[in-house]
Amino acid sequence: MSLTPEEKQRRREERKRLKYEREHRIIYDVDHKLCTVCNTYKPSTTEYYYRNKHNSIDGLSNRCLECEIKISKQWAKDNKERHNELNRKAFKENRWNIKNIRRENSKKRRENGKHDEWLLKNPDKMLKYMQDRQHKNHNINKNEWNNCKEYFNNECAYCGLPLSQHYFTRKGITKLGDFHKEHVDHKGNNNLSNCVPSCGSCNDHKWKFDFEEWYNLDNKRYSQERYDKIIKWLTDDYKVYIEPPKPKGKYTRKSVG
Ligand SMILES: [Zn+2]
Ligand SMILES: [Zn+2]
Known part of the structure; x- marks a missing residue:
């Protein structure tokens, strides 16, 4: 039927x-x-x-x-390679706007201390992280650096922490330390035109974010006054303090001396 x-x-x-x-x-x-x-x-x-x-x-x-x-977490664990491959692919194609999501997550983790926790739990990653950070070069002499700090009133350009309160702890000993020569543009110049003094905490949190992306109203360290000052320094005022690069080579000493 x-x-x-x-x-x-x-x-x-x-x-x-x-x-x-x-x-x-x-x-x-x-x-x-x-x-x-x-x-x-x-x-x-x-x-x-x-x-x-x-x-x-x-x-x-x-x-x-x-x-x-x-x-899916279990699957990722059991299929590590395939999982990484898919992740890489998604990242490359920027699927679901994954690049932005990762940046946002990374920013959050740096603010809430999760990043520090993770570093402490992964000593090998910690080592690599420290090495990566030390690879940044600077082309700033002592005089320029002192003038730069002076320009920012010897305070962190981002959060305003005074240099006289910039303590750091190494091997269990806490002591006063100098500010970081902060590359405002992570991939930019190594000289004074791209440098502001930054406390360790801001230096850590800014990481490789773009200045505008990181230093804005969403950032609890932000102040309009400091923002304006940084912009003024980066666009014009550094020129007052930057010195011509010292000529290199074995004959220069005599000719300068
Ligand atoms: Zn269920
Ligand atoms: Zn700071």
């Missing part, structure tokens, strides 16, 4: 209704859905379930968000 199209349609609807009833339950007036992995009823919303456009019944995944995340 063959079914009429109407009958087929009716049965299809009936199957959907039954499936919906099996998976859903009203709890405290809220529609809940059963997760097929943890066997728990959770509110049938995108807060608890990923969307799944192939699910014609409620448009949601059959596994709750928590379970989905657990499963």
Whole structure:
């Protein structure tokens, strides 16, 4: 026997209704859905379930968000290489705007101390991190550096911390230390035209972010006054203090002397 199209349609609807009833339950007036992995009823919303456009019944995944995340974390652990490869690919194509998301996360982690925690737990990464940072060169003589600090009132150009309070701890000993010669443009010049004095904390948090991207109203260290001063220094005022580079070579000493 063959079914009429109407009958087929009716049965299809009936199957959907039954499936919906099996998976859903009203709890405290809220529609809940059963997760097929943890066997728990959770509110049938995108807060608890990923969307799944192939699910014609409620448009949601059959596994709750928590379970989905657990499963994909486990998968990433078991398939490290494939996972890294996919990550690299996504990054290259900037899928889901992943580059921005990573930058934002990185910024957050530096502000809330998670980055420091991670470094402490990973001594080998810590070593590499320190080495990377020390690779920055500077083409600034002592006089220029002193004038630069003087220009900024011997305060961190970003947060205003006075040099007289710039303590750091090394090997368990806390002592006063000099500011960092901060490259405002991470990839820019090594001379005074791209340098402001920065405390260790700001130096660490700015990392390789662009100045404008990092130093703005969202940054609790930000002040309009200091921002203006940095801009003024970088565009004009450094020129007052920058000295012509010393000529190199073995004959120069005599001719200068
Ligand atoms: Zn679940
Ligand atoms: Zn600072």
